[in-house]
Amino acid sequence: MLKTDVLIIGGGLAGLAAAKALEGKKDYLVAERENRPGGLAATLKKGAFHFDYSGHLLHLRWPETSKLILGALGGNCSRIRRDARIYAHKSWTPFPFQANLSGMPARVKSECVSGFLAAYNSGNAGPGDGAETFSRWTRRVFGSGISQHFMLPYNAKLWQYPLERLTTEWCAPFVPMPRPEEVIEGAYGKKTEGLGYNTVFNYPKRGGIGALPNALARDLGGLRLGLEVESFDLRKGVANVRHFGPVHFKHLINTSPLDEFIARAEDAPAAVKRAAARLRHNTVYVLNLGVKGVKSDMHWGYFPEARFPFYRAGIATNFSKGLAPRGCASFYIEIATDGSVPDLASAEAAVIGGLKACGLIKSSSQIVERLWLKIPCAYVIYNRERAEALPVIFAWLKSQRAESIGRYGAWKYSFMEESVKEGLEAAAKLLK
Ligand SMILES: Cc1cc2nc3c(=O)[nH]c(=O)nc-3n(C[C@H](O)[C@H](O)[C@H](O)COP(=O)(O)OP(=O)(O)OC[C@H]3O[C@@H](n4cnc5c(N)ncnc54)[C@H](O)[C@@H]3O)c2cc1C
Structure with a gap:
């Protein structure tokens, strides 16, 4: 029987960062069920493409x-300056839509600007408390035009959840809020640069984003791949690991999705299990395409209109050439579902039709590689049930001195750096 001071469930960025901070200071074991580290930040190789x-x-x-x-x-x-755009009404305009309406037809521009000014002048366009629903919040803050032409259709496609029930705690860091003069200038004058959290980003020159978890994992003595934690008991300090047996631990750090984690907890009270069963998420299917004969230099684009089955499409070779062989571009196209399973063959045909319709690929372009990837738990749903469930679950975990961190362990809309930060913080607590 194996004993460890700290059992870490999951070798994604959160688990790897925690392990890195514990390395050489405390005995730990990272149980990662896949045969590679990195979780969602992994990169897969297919043919000559990453x-x-x-x-x-x-x-x-x-x-x-x-x-x-x-x-x-x-x-x-x-280090790269963002080139992100939106495609709507047969036109491209720079991201964010609300501050860069210049590319839109005159009618759309005027509906968006007049709606925004009406909302602003109502004196009721303040930030809100997060419990407000998205459909109400966007109309109140951005007005009817921006809501109707971008915010509502785009977010309906992304979240796959009724926007009358989606709450808005996640909006502040992710939805840029321009001032009235920026909206007007963005519509009738200059391009508004620098709005939003991702105006400049970093990306590995070689090997895709997987280069990061691979580098973090390199010297970790306690990382074990192919180990799935099937169940655990926090009171007894024992986890059952598939094909391996029991592992005794003093402390537990979880980074796997919170709903599944609680379902695996043998000693969780019924109220905690019920709370976890109320958590919801969407599912994202990513179609990766290797394409010959592409001219665009855009990094990624947002697609609010229903005629496109995807909400976002990007060209990874425009920020890292080495991801594809010379003369080829590498696309990623994201389709969200509420858990229903799309027919991938017809989805692929619709994606290719959409990429042609917006001009990202030509009829002469040649698809030379394809890889569908499924992200079963992609965006956690912010709703009243989440707001009620999380305090119940985390109060119990705290009483058992267990940590649940990372994008899915903490059940939030967060980014890679935040997962790394939470991993370091969880380790620091144990080292105190
Ligand atoms: C579509 C999409 C686009 C994104 N784009 C960006 C972006 O551009 N920039 C950015 O910063 N972030 C982005 N993110 C977010 C980013 O992917 C995450 O914040 C980060 O990778 C999460 O790391 P993590 O370690 O918290 O979780 P994960 O990567 O999910 O790691 C959890 C690990 O736990 C393992 N596991 C699960 N259950 C068990 C079990 N029972 N036993 C053992 N192991 C288990 C899993 O295999 C996995 O490796 C995006 C996310 C999505 C869905």
């Missing part, structure tokens, strides 16, 4: 995590 689980770009904000990430990548990292 494909990520959709675009995974590094937005670095904090000194300690930046140092760890950039240090792990060594010189294998580029």
Whole structure:
């Protein structure tokens, strides 16, 4: 029977960062069920192409995590200025839509600007408390035009959940809020640069985003691949690992999806199990395509209109040439579902039709490689049930001195750097 001080469930970025901080200081075991580290930040190789689980770009904000990430990548990292766009009404306009309406037809521009000014002048366009629903919030803050032409259709496609029930705690860091003069200038004058969290990003020069978890994993003595934690008992300090047997631990750090984690907890009270059963998420299917004969230099685009089955499409070779052989581009195209399973053959035909319709590929372009990747739990749903369930679950975990961290362990809309930060913080608590 194996004994460890700290059992870490999951070798994605959160688990790897925690392990890195514990290395040489405390005995630990990372149980990662896949045969590779990295979780969603892994990169897969198919033919001569490297494909990520959709675009995974590094937005670095904090000194300690930046140092760890950039240090792990060594010189294998580029700093890139974002070129993101929106395609609507047969036109391209720069991201974010609300501050860059210049590319839209005159009618759309005027509906958006007049709606925004009406909302602003109502004196009721303040930030809100997060519990407000998305459909109400966007109309109140951005007005009817921007809501109707972008915010509502785009977010309906992304979240796959009724926007009358989606709450808005996630919006502040992710939805840029321009001032009235920026909306007007963006519609009738200059391009508004620098709005939003991702105006500049970092990305490995070679090997895709998987270069980061691979670098973090390199010297970890306690990382074990192919180990799935099937169940555990926090009171007894025992986890059952598939094909391996029991592992005794003193402390547990979880990074697997919170709903599944609680379902595996043998000693969780019924109220905690009921709370976890109320959590919801969407599922994302990513179609990666290797294409010959592509001219665009855009990094990624947002597609609010229903005629496109995808909500976002990007060209990874425009920020890292080495992901594809010379003369080829590498696309990632994201389709969200509420858990229903799409027919991949017809989805692929619709994607290719959509890429042609917006001009990203030509009829003469040649698809030379393809890889579908499924992200079963992609975006956690923010709703009243989540707001009620999380305090119940985390109060129990705290009483058992267990940590649940990372994008899915903490059940939130967060980014790679935040997972790394939470891993470092969880380890620091144990080392205190
Ligand atoms: C479509 C999409 C696009 C994104 N784009 C970006 C972006 O551009 N920039 C950015 O910063 N972030 C992006 N993210 C977010 C980013 O992927 C995550 O924040 C980060 O990778 C999460 O790391 P993690 O370690 O918290 O979780 P994960 O990567 O999910 O790691 C959890 C690990 O636990 C393992 N596991 C699960 N259950 C068990 C079990 N029972 N036993 C053992 N192991 C288990 C899994 O195999 C996995 O390796 C995106 C996410 C999505 C869905």
